[in-house]
Amino acid sequence: MTLPMCKWLSAERSEDHLVAWNESREWRQHEFRRDVLSLLAGLRRTSHSRWALCLEDNYSFAVALLAVIYSGKTPVLPGHFRPAVLAEQRCEFDALITDLPLSPDCPVLRFPLALQETLTVLPPWPQDASVILFTSGSTGKPQKIVKPVSCLELESQWLGTRWGTEFAGVRFAATVAPHHMYGLSFAFMLPLSLGLPFATTSIKYHEQLHSLASVHSLVFISSPAFLERLDPALNMPKLRHVFSAGGPLKHAAVRLVEQTCGDVPTEIYGTTETGVIAFRQQYQPEQAWTLFGDIVFSLSPDGNTSLISPLVSPSGCFTLSDNIRMLPADPRHFELLGRKDRIVKIAEQRVSLTEIEQRLCQLDLLSEASVLTVEKRGRVYVAAVLVLSRSGEQLLDAQGQAALLNNLRQSLRSWVSPVALPRYWRIVPAIPLNQQGKRSAAELQEMFL
Structure with missing residues (x-):
């Protein structure tokens, strides 16, 4: 095919x-x-x-x-x-x-x-x-990852075997660019391997998608960042198939895509190093993921999960940075439990950036946070990029940024050591994302230059 x-x-x-x-x-x-x-x-x-x-x-x-x-x-x-x-x-x-x-x-x-x-x-x-x-x-x-073309072609064979028969007469459109693994596999390799036309311009706005879908039967390659913000008032024509990758979709977003596009999106789990690993459609919240046919998981004594896949070159094996729970009744299905802690050493102490981020996100003053490290004058510090909630905006307007940040520091002191408290802070309207819908580390770092 x-x-x-x-x-x-x-x-x-x-x-x-x-x-x-x-x-x-x-x-x-x-x-x-x-x-x-x-x-x-x-x-x-x-x-x-x-x-x-x-x-x-x-x-x-x-x-x-x-x-x-x-x-x-x-x-x-x-x-x-x-x-x-x-x-x-x-x-x-x-x-x-x-x-x-x-x-x-x-x-x-x-x-x-x-x-x-x-x-x-x-x-x-x-x-x-x-x-x-x-x-x-x-x-x-x-x-840097060196990806043999033979691995890309094998991956396209898997995807074509799984979904190709559903795509007769369709055209491909995408919000993601082919410069990252997901876009390369789904928005470039798959349509060209199947002999199906692809849109030369990436979709940036919902109105663009509506305009194309009004004329053509579309397979839509996108990410949670785009799909979670779909406007149901657009009265979108039904799409043939919707793919999403870059992070798990919330079930509310799945329902929004189904309502707006007429399709329960197929979520793809994978990495640049491994290519595709698994897929799911959330007919129920937090539905389990299904491994692609030739991939096998292996649980290590240290709690890490490794996979064996012909898409991984040259070793065929890769250790995942996510926490995995295999379903006891079926080793082909599993649940994603989130990324493993990002541990850094600051002043000889082990600091979990994941924990700091989670603690910040639990605070009423914030709707989202991203925690990273920055290097200043040869020393490493914790930094935080914040998106305020409505109550956070009200506190900022009423008392100013110094009072807001002092409130956040005092709240964190109950949970993390003094060396783990963010030294640098930035307040933004939204956490910057790349075209794949993932947080853009480059843009986050540039905020602290």
């Missing part, structure tokens, strides 16, 4: 096959092949081997990814296009392809391309092709 990447541009798909679209135009197979060949000609004139892809347009991303792989070079997906993040990851790439006004300290190829020369024949597909990604950075500095 799915085609491997090496056949996406082959004659197995007709010249008129629809590859991608937006509200103003469509891209067909013959254009896709032509554009990849054109970029290939440009890449062949360079000696750079690692190309960072910073492209907002999803069709341009598809062209660039295939061209870089066909040229025998390595695509690097930075995950974030913020200059500070790119500067931090500069040692991981030699050159950059972009459609944004970025000026990194490296050679740049800019879309739309103005290349005159083109090739007529694709070179052989490199059998050991791989893609470099980075973890989301939601709990720390993003980590």
Whole structure:
């Protein structure tokens, strides 16, 4: 049912096959092949081997990814296009392809391309092709992950086998970009493997989704951050299928998606390192997760959960950072109990950032909090980013920020040691999220520069 990447541009798909679209135009197979060949000609004139892809347009991303792989070079997906993040990851790439006004300290190829020369024949597909990604950075500095294309293709086979028969005649639209693992797997690999068209522009507003769904039958790839804020007043046409990943959906959000989009969303559990692990549909609150077929969990004596999966390269094994409870009656089903504590050492004391965050979120003055560490003059401190509740806003207006923060410190003293009390505080309207709906560690850190 799915085609491997090496056949996406082959004659197995007709010249008129629809590859991608937006509200103003469509891209067909013959254009896709032509554009990849054109970029290939440009890449062949360079000696750079690692190309960072910073492209907002999803069709341009598809062209660039295939061209870089066909040229025998390595695509690097930075995950974030913020200059500070790119500067931090500069040692991981030699050159950059972009459609944004970025000026990194490296050679740049800019879309739309103005290349005159083109090739007529694709070179052989490199059998050991791989893609470099980075973890989301939601709990720390993003980590580099080398993902073999063969693992991405196997994952697409699993997804196509599980859901492909339901997708006849659909188009894919997404709020998530293909620069992170979830977007790469579901908004890029899956539609191209199945030969289904994808939207070239990421969905940012509910009105965009409504406009597309009014014309096309859609599979929608999204995250809790977007789905939990759907407006039921939009009278959305029924979507064919809704996927969500980046964190568990609250059951109230599941009901909202069902009411608004006509589908109980399929939640995906996975990581950048492992690819997909499990899925669920919450017909009941906190419904258990189901492992994908070839994945096995193993419980360690220390309480950690490891998985064995053919999607994990090269070891096939990975230790999860989440607490897992297997259902006694069925080892293929489990419950997610939240992330393991984020433990840091400050002044030789073990400090749980997770505990501080949980204690803050229990206070009436706050509706949300994010706790992290910052380094100042060679020392590490705890910092907190806060979203106030209605009562917190009233206290701030009436008595000022100093009184508010003093109240929070006094409340925390009952629970945590003095060294664990946040030294730096920021009050924000909302915790910053990345396109995957996860907390953006880079933006949180920048608040304390």
